[in-house]
Amino acid sequence: MNDQPQQSNAVFADFVDGEHAAVQRVQVSLVYQNGEMLRIQRADNKPAIDWNLADIRSIPDQAGQTAVVLGLDGDFPARVIVTDAVLARQLDLACPDLRRRHKAPDVMRRLAILTAAAIASVAVIIFVLIPIMANQLATLLPVNGERALGDSTFEQIKAALGENEQFGLQSCERADGLASLDKMMARLSPGADIPYDIRMHVLNHDMVNAFALPGGHIVLFKGLLTDVRSAEELAGILAHEMAHVENRDPTRLALRSAGSVGVLGLLLGDFAGGAAVLYLTESLIQAQYSRGAEAAADVYAHALLGEAGVPSTPMADFFLRILEEQGDAEGLVSHLSSHPEARARADAAIAADRVGRQYDPVLSQREWQDLRYICG
Numbered sequence: 001m002n003d004q005p006q007q008s009n010a011v012f013a014d015f016v017d018g019e020h021a022a023v024q025r026v027q028v029s030l031v032y033q034n035g036e037m038l039r040i041q042r043a044d045n046k047p048a049i050d051w052n053l054a055d056i057r058s059i060p061d062q063a064g065q066t067a068v069v070l071g072l073d074g075d076f077p078a079r080v081i082v083t084d085a086v087l088a089r090q091l092d093l094a095c096p097d098l099r100r101r102h103k104a105p106d107v108m109r110r111l112a113i114l115t116a117a118a119i120a121s122v123a124v125i126i127f128v129l130i131p132i133m134a135n136q137l138a139t140l141l142p143v144n145g146e147r148a149l150g151d152s153t154f155e156q157i158k159a160a161l162g163e164n165e166q167f168g169l170q171s172c173e174r175a176d177g178l179a180s181l182d183k184m185m186a187r188l189s190p191g192a193d194i195p196y197d198i199r200m201h202v203l204n205h206d207m208v209n210a211f212a213l214p215g216g217h218i219v220l221f222k223g224l225l226t227d228v229r230s231a232e233e234l235a236g237i238l239a240h241e242m243a244h245v246e247n248r249d250p251t252r253l254a255l256r257s258a259g260s261v262g263v264l265g266l267l268l269g270d271f272a273g274g275a276a277v278l279y280l281t282e283s284l285i286q287a288q289y290s291r292g293a294e295a296a297a298d299v300y301a302h303a304l305l306g307e308a309g310v311p312s313t314p315m316a317d318f319f320l321r322i323l324e325e326q327g328d329a330e331g332l333v334s335h336l337s338s339h340p341e342a343r344a345r346a347d348a349a350i351a352a353d354r355v356g357r358q359y360d361p362v363l364s365q366r367e368w369q370d371l372r373y374i375c376g
Contacts (some may be wrong), residue, residue, distance in 0.1 A: 008085075010028065011029070013025075013027070013083070018077025018079070024043070030094060034193055037055040056098065058098050069081050085094050119215045146215045147214075150215030151217075178371050184235055184363060185238070198216050201217065206223040207223045212249070214250045214254050222375045232314035232361075239302075240298065301315065316347070
């Protein structure tokens with residue numbers, strides 16, 4: 001049995017390897033051994049190159065009618081230019097699909113892969129790298145810089161929420177209501193350890209919400225004051241926000257939102273004007289801190305209420321009432337109750353109550369009514 005490969009007569013051809021501009025003079029032949037192949041023998045004792053005949057196709061419109069240009073499927077740039085008519089006929093016989101159309105690479109698939117990779121990279125930047133950097137910057141930002149950030153953000157929020165009003169959303173400043181609010185804060189403040197003065201604001205808006213801003217701002221909405229049932233419920237909410245202020249959570253959130261706006265601006269172009277303000281406003285109003293930050297703020301609030309002689313059970317009453325009225329996370333309005341574990345947080349507030357039912361009211365009934373109607 002003859003195991004020697006069968007080989008046609010070698011003929012001269014031109015070869016372009018796709019890496020160099022020079023055209024090489026080579027000898028090519030058909031070889032039949034364990035499958036058919038086109039053997040390309042280069043000069044200077046360079047190793048031969050074998051092309052599987054099943055992968056070879058002719059390249060149209062690249063040469064005169066006396067030459068056949070051969071290439072491989074895929075993105076291989078090498079070419080063999082055959083002018084020998086005998087070898088050209090042999091190739092026609094050996095490769096019945098020689099003149100098939102080029103199998104172009106799957107452009108859409110590649111585009112989908114690149115798009116997915118780009119989206120994943122942006123997601124890593126926004127959800128991993130920016131939060132890490134924001135946490136570091138929040139600890140390094142000077143108090144004066146944090147106050148300036150809070151002042152600017154507060155004005156942006158007033159302007160954004162009061163877009164139909166000439167001077168933006170108005171603050172509620174009835175003197176008797178402010179006096180009641182000051183009295184409540186005085187009851188809570190001795191137990192707090194905050195590097196700057198807390199600045200309270202009540203905005204004339206029906207949203208049921210409260211949130212903290214960088215630099216010691218705590219913002220209440222009129223809608224929250226009309227929704228809570230007692231001064232003790234409101235005290236629990238304020239204690240929670242004071243925890244966020246002390247832990248600098250609003251500063252971290254603001255820096256993270258600003259970083260995200262910057263990345264989106266690079267990707268989407270003009271993302272700097274009103275869209276950026278609305279994005280930052282929405283982020284800070286909703287204040288979706290991590291579960292760890294929320295849990296830490298709750299623990300802080302329970303301890304602060306206990307030191308002030310205020311029960312934490314009314315704080316749980318607020319959670320449970322809105323949970324019953326509006327459902328779980330999807331239906332709740334305030335970020336204080338917009339978490340799936342609202343019932344567990346209420347249970348924790350009840351378990352942490354160090355005061356019980358015997359306590360000095362935070363405000364008298366008259367003072368409480370003055371605070372509730374601070375907006376008139």
